[in-house]
Amino acid sequence: MKKTLAYALALGSLAAAGPAFAQAANTSTDTASGSVTIIRPLTLTKTTDLAFGRVVQPRSGTGTVSIANNSTTVVGDNGAVVLSGLTTSHAVFGVSGEGAQVVNVTSPATFDLSNGANTITVTLAPDWNTTTNQVTLLGSLGAAGSATLNLGGSFNLPSTQASGAYTGTFNVTVAYN
Template identity: 45%
Template sequence: MSIKLFAAAAVIALGALSSPAFAQSASTTGTGSITVIRPLTITKNSDLKFGAVVRPTTGSGTAVVSAAGVRSVTGGVAGLASGDTPVAAAFTVAGEGGQSVSITIPATFSMINGSDTLTVTTSNNLTGSAAAQTLSNALGSAGSLAFAVGGSVPVSSTQATGLYTGTFTVSAAYN
């Protein structure tokens, strides 16, 4: 009986080898898409100006221009009405409406007069995180974001007199 069983198994095996194999197949389609948006631009509308100040007679004080453009002085520093009118720096970022952008403003920058240096600590009027700003309007329309940068600068009684100037760079990038 085992020979008959062996013979039957051999016949089945030979039949399986000689018959064609049918493989399963499947397919689907994919799609592609792209959203093209406007490039970002950034425009400087005004520079940060502290105006003319008188250094304190002793110790040190501070001159501050808020992001709203209002100057205040402390610690014996006196602000003068003559000279440059105090004003915050103002910038406008333009690009695709409704898009999220990151604004980068340095925390400090230096202003120099010959070999003398003053360090400005910046402030701004951005709401929330500078890394999560949104341009006005909606996708398909031009959008913008205006912001201002103020700052504070310490002035000591031994600070050399003269005009101090310096630059700082603000930038914007799509998130």
């Protein structure tokens, strides 16, 4: 009886091992490699604010005030007169990161300048491609890269606009593509 039980256990073990042997004969192995490219983090630094200076509103109607994205000259039109004496400038931001990398740029189309309850809506005029909102950093992969972002702007100035100092802020954001 002990012998019969030992034979039965041995046969059971072989039967259970049978499919394992068959599977081992039907295996395949291949090798994959891994990789990574490390790039520098992006840094965005505002170097110059958007400043329109002092402007005299028109006596009647609505004038236009503008500054190009590559200039410090503010232009008044249709009765709006720009005075000298205050610094004027387009907004300038410096971007640094990994050379030759494409960077997405986000900025609002407009922002408000406020004086209490009074507001003036400024339409921004960036110097980058606003269809793709992308710039490519100068330099090459493995080296530091940079780009300069310039924003001008314009606004309508009605003869009824309250006088006073108007201020406001807007955000510019950059991210790797």
